[in-house]
Amino acid sequence: MSHLLRTSRLFAWLFLTGFSLATIVASGFYLYLRPGLPPVDQLLDIRLQTPLRVYSADERLIAEFGEKRRAPITIEQIPTIQLHAFLAAEDARFYEHFGVDFKGLMRAAIELVSTGEIQSGGSTITMQVAKNYFLSRDRTFIRKFNEILLALQIERELDKNRILELYLNKIYLGNRAYGIAAAAQVYYDKSVTELSLAEMAMLAGLPKAPSAYNPLANPSRAEARRNWILGRMRDLKYITPDAYELASTAPLTASYNAPSTGVDADHLAEMARAEMVRRFGDAAYTDGYEVTLTVDSKPQQAATRALRKGLEEYDQRHGFRGPVGQVDEDALEPDNLGNLMASYPMVGNLVPAVVTNVRDDDNEVDVYARQLGESVMTLSTMTWAKRYKTEDLTGPEPEKPSDVVTSGDIVYVKPMVIVTPEQPAGNGEVDSREDTDQPAGEIPEVKRVALSQIPMVEGALISLDAKTGAIEALAGGYSFSQNKFNRATSAQRQPGSTFKPFLYLSALEQGMTPATIYNDAPIVFDDSELETAWRPQNSSGQFYGPTRLREALYRSRNLVSVRLLQDLGIQNTIDYLEQLGIPTEDMQKDLSLALGSGLLTPMDLARGFAVIANGGYDVEPYFIRSISDINDEKIFEAPEVILCDKNCAQKKEDFVEEDAKARISRRLADERSVYILHSMMRDVIRLGTGRRALALGRDDISGKTGTTNEQRDTWFGGFNHDIATTVWVGFDQPQPLGRREFGASTALPIWLDYMKVALEGEPPSLMSRPNGIVNIRIDPETGKRARPGQEGAMFELFKEEDAPPALDPQDESSSGSDNGEDGGLSRQIF
Incomplete structure (x- = not known):
């Protein structure tokens, strides 16, 4: 003993x-x-790495930037059953222990010995919070001891729900998804409140090994992990046996879902990204900023659609350049077609497809299209595909499908059912349709596609609020994914005749009038530096003799513009352009300036037209309406724009005193000159090269077409008093567009398609007539005041000081001014 x-x-x-x-x-x-050890109170101030998000003015997501996809939420927003799924998987005794669970550690050890692997894990959720927020992932004893100490501290200073919330917002769940809200979007395209029990259990299985248990990468292991978690939830009385049976037999429904964007505005999104990085550096990608742009989704989408449609129509007018690839018929095995098409990108709304069979007897072609699968293309969608030879020459119209394609050809097609790049192969149908009468949302028995091709031509559209400078819409090219160059802001091209309104405005400011006569006749300039003399011509090659400035503008007479610039003076004109805020660094300092030989971007031109549209006030384009931080507090708002004629400095001081943000927009041009120019440019639409814009059915539209030498650049700029829009079409490497292509045939249709949407439901908006304007009847042949009772006389607009003198005293009363109707209509004949 x-x-x-x-x-x-x-x-x-x-x-x-x-x-x-x-x-x-x-x-x-x-x-x-x-x-x-770091102080635990840092957790209360922690900033989760949250991506930069860009939204339209009507709160539609445009883009998301950042390595980590995360959408922080509160624990109250997470369903209780979802919380139970994570507790069952990671820490069933979370609400019982004090940060370290010795029972859990023992259970993990027993699982390791009995099964060879740990299912539930030994670390508590609190320990994982300590590790994820404060510590490295090194597998060392010191790190583990730090983890335990921090877990104990966290439990003392934070309540359990706050700890669980931190955990669920921080954990990595694979596929760049951090936090439960982002994972629900990535794997199921749902919010956390919309997930099924099976889907909740699947997400709860990911923290242990996001790669090994990923339902996209390893479905079988993911399903086994899900069912184990469901079993734990049943054993813990979180769910009933019936719910367990139903969820454990549910099929796997996970798929990769990229951020669902509601607006196609990639060039604008890139502008926003660059601006945010300029302001905040790399923190722009991680600190959860939200940028709201000035564009609404509807006009922006209309701009993108109009530009693509216009470029495709130009491209198809010049013929089919042939397939983009060819494969042997031996490679056309059904199981191989999906992988074959995956190597060809989608571009815009165009989808790659391989021709699998040509059926001339049926006038149909069988194709396998990416995301659509097996589809049919009829001859009626291929009649445009004359063989391309040059920009001015094509082959004959095809009479049967084999005239265009053969089996094994890889071509681009436009789906009759629109598809989006995020959808998986074989599930490409969505709810909008083109070129078909079938109702939206119905999936046809046979998927129909139309032959197309990626345009080589490029273009840009920029639309501004004329009074504030806010960008209403911007499209910088056919496809951002194909080419990220933003032509709207960066492509410097010759504006051609779209430059002429600025020249004519300068003339009106210097005392000339719409009735001033210039001779439209041949002119030759000798230049000692050139081997040949310069002989400018009208686009028609003809000469029209004495011409009023109003008619010269709406008929775009080049020779009148050259003589006008000669009289105004080149340097004087350059100075006036600088006064208007138009860049002159790349302007020609010779008479070719009259024909738009300088270089401007579409943005430069749109801004200049906005100055004219708003009555002569300065315009500073901007595209960011507001910036919010991760707490949804606005840290930037675009200032209010105040149009100012007098005492502008005092107005600015008044706003500072009122603690309001404002930008003072000063007057740059005489409002009377601008008003008269509006009238002249409305005649471009009514009587001149812009007549196609009459399709809008509005009388408040002014504009100007532009086409440079050899049709290398084509333009249309048009506006009413509220909105100014400019469109450019050309090749990135300048080359002729074709001898039958002009601003009216390439750029104007794009402008028109956009403006139909932008002006839909908007009332007419015309500049108010300023004081100091008179209407006087003139002789259209001489531009002088008409005699009383003269046949063919017409009303014209003048500034009071520039009005033509009376013929003689006794005729003044009968031929004087008439301030009734707007007399700037060249078609008002008396």
């Missing part, structure tokens, strides 16, 4: 000694490590 007692005492002393040593060692580690 004494031997047993002595043995027991020995073991007791050994235990106490060991325990004391362990306590001393643990205390030593604690005293050593404690000063280096």
Whole structure:
């Protein structure tokens, strides 16, 4: 007995000694490590890495930038059953332990011994929060001890729900998804409140090993992990046995879902990204900023659609350049077609497809299209595909499908059912349709596609609020994914005749009138630096003799413009352009300036037209309406724009005193000159080269077409008093568009398609007639005041000081001014 007692005492002393040593060692580690531990209150101020998001003015997502996809939410927004799924998978005793769960550690050890792997894990959720927020992922004893110490501190200072919320917003769940809200979007395209029980369990299985248990990369292992979690939830009485049976037999429905964007505005999104990086550096990608742009989704989408349609129509007018690739018929195995098409990108709304069979007897072609699968293309969609030879020459119209394609050809097609790049192969149908009478949302028995091709020609559209400078819509090219160059802001091209309104405005400012006569006759300029003389011509090659400036503008007479610039003076004109805020660094300092030989971007031209449209006030284009931080607090709002004629400095001071943000827009041109120019440019639409715009059915539209030498650049700029829009079409590397292509045939149709949407439901908007304008009947042949009763006389607009003198005193009363109707209509004949 004494031997047993002595043995027991020995073991007791050994235990106490060991325990004391362990306590001393643990205390030593604690005293050593404690000063280096971060304060837990940092968690209350933690900034989760949240991507930059860009929205339209009507709150439609345009783009998302950042390595980590995350959408922080509160624990109250997460369904209880979803919380139970994570607790069952990671820490069932979370609400019972104090940060470290010794029972959990023992269970994990038993699982390791009995099954060879740990299902539930030994770390508590609190320990994972400590690791994820404060520590590295090094597998060392020191790191683990730090994790335990931090977990104990966290439990003392934060409540359990706050700890769980931090955990669910931080965890990595694969495919760049951080946090449960982002994962629900990535895998199921749903919010956390819309997930099924099976889907909740699937997400709860991801933290342990986001790659190994990923339902996209390893469906079988993911399903086994999901069902184990469902079993744990049943055993823990979180769900009923019936719910377990139903969820554990549910099919896997996960798929990759990129951010669902509601607006096609990639060039604008890139502008916003660059501006945010300029302001905030790399933090722009991680600090959860939200940028709201000035564009509404409807006009922006109309701009993108109009530009693509116009470029495709130009491209098809010049013929089919042939397939983009060819494969042997041996490669046309059904199981291989999906992989074959995956190597060809979607561009805009165009989808790559391989021809699998040509059926001339049926006038149909069988194709396999990316995301659509097996589809049919009829001859009626291919009649445009005359063989391309040059920009001015094509082959004959095809009479049967084999005149265009053969089996194995890889071509681009436009689906009759629109598809989006995010959808998986074989599931490409969505709810909008083109070129078909079938109702939206119905999936046809046979998918129909139309032959198309990626345009080589490019273009840009920029639309501005004329009074504020806010960008209403911007399309910088056919497809951002194909070419990220933003032609709307960066393509410097010759404006051609769209430059002439600025020249004519300068003339009106210097005392000339719409009735001023210039001779439209041949003119030759010798230049000692050139081998040949310069002989400018009208686009028609003809000469029309004496011409009023009004008619010269709406008929776009080049020779009149050259003579006008000669009289105004080149340097004087350059100075006036600078006064208007039009860049002159790349302007020709010779008479070719009259024909638009300088270089401007579509943005430059749109801004200049906006100055004319708003009555002569300065315009500063902008595209960011507001910036919010991760707490949804606005840290930037675009200032209000105040149009100012007088005492502008005082107005600015008044706004500062009222603690309001404002930008003062000063007058740059005489409002009377601008008003008269509006009238002249409305005649471009009514009587001149812009007549196609009459399709809008509005009388408040002014504009100007433009075409440069050899049709290398084509333009249309048009506006009413509220909105100014410019369109450019040309090749990135300048080359002729074709001898039958002009601004009226390439750029104007794009402008028209956009403006139909932009002006839909908007009332007419005309500039108010300023004081100091008179209407006088003139002789259209001489531009002088008409005699009383003269046949063919017409009303014209003049500034009071520039009105033509009366013929003689006794005729003044009958031929004087008439301030009734707007007399700037050249068609008002008397």
